[in-house]
Structure formats: C-alpha cells, structure tokens
Amino acid sequence: MKVSIDKTKCIMxxxxxxxxxxxxxxxxxxxxxxxxxxxxxxxxxxxLVEKIKQAQLACPATAIVTEG
Ligand code: SF4
Structure with missing residues (x-):
C-alpha cells in the first residue's frame, strides 16, 4: 500500500x-x-497497513490518500 497526504485538505x-x-x-x-x-x-x-487504514478512517479531512 502506498500512502500520501493531500496537503490541500489536511488541517494538521x-x-x-x-x-x-x-x-x-x-x-x-x-x-x-x-x-x-x-x-x-x-x-x-x-x-503498518492496518494502522494506516485506521488513520485514514480517523482523518477528519479525508486527506490521507492510499493506493494498492
Ligand atoms: S489526520 Fe488528516 S487532517 Fe489530521 S493531520 Fe493527519 S492527514 Fe491531516
């Protein structure tokens, strides 16, 4: 799984x-x-993949982008 953050959405x-x-x-x-x-x-x-998925679900700005 590749992960990145959409900085136009992230509210830090x-x-x-x-x-x-x-x-x-x-x-x-x-x-x-x-x-x-x-x-x-x-x-x-x-x-790590599971934790990334949890972070993605928890992100209030849907700023975590995953592929694969
Ligand atoms: S959870 Fe989402 S909005 Fe919050 S810091 Fe991470 S990427 Fe940014």
Missing part, C-alpha cells in the same frame, strides 16, 4: 500521527506528512 490535526507515528510525522512548522522513508514506498507490513 495530528490524529494520523497519534495513530501511526511510524509512518506519519508532524514537522517543526506544524505541517503533517508521510515520513521520507515511506514516501512512494509500497508498504507491505500488515501491522
């Missing part, structure tokens, strides 16, 4: 970071993004 609430800090991070300026090591990567770890 931090929920995804709280749910899955392995993949999502809040930058010093308060913006939230996928960690560099996971950008464009097809994530296979089933635990």
């Amino acid at each position: 609430c931090g929920s995804c970071v709280a749910i899955c800090p392995e993949v999502f991070e809040m930058k010093d300026d308060g913006s939230v993004d996928v960690k560099d090591q996971y950008k464009g990567v097809d994530i296979q770890d089933p635990i």
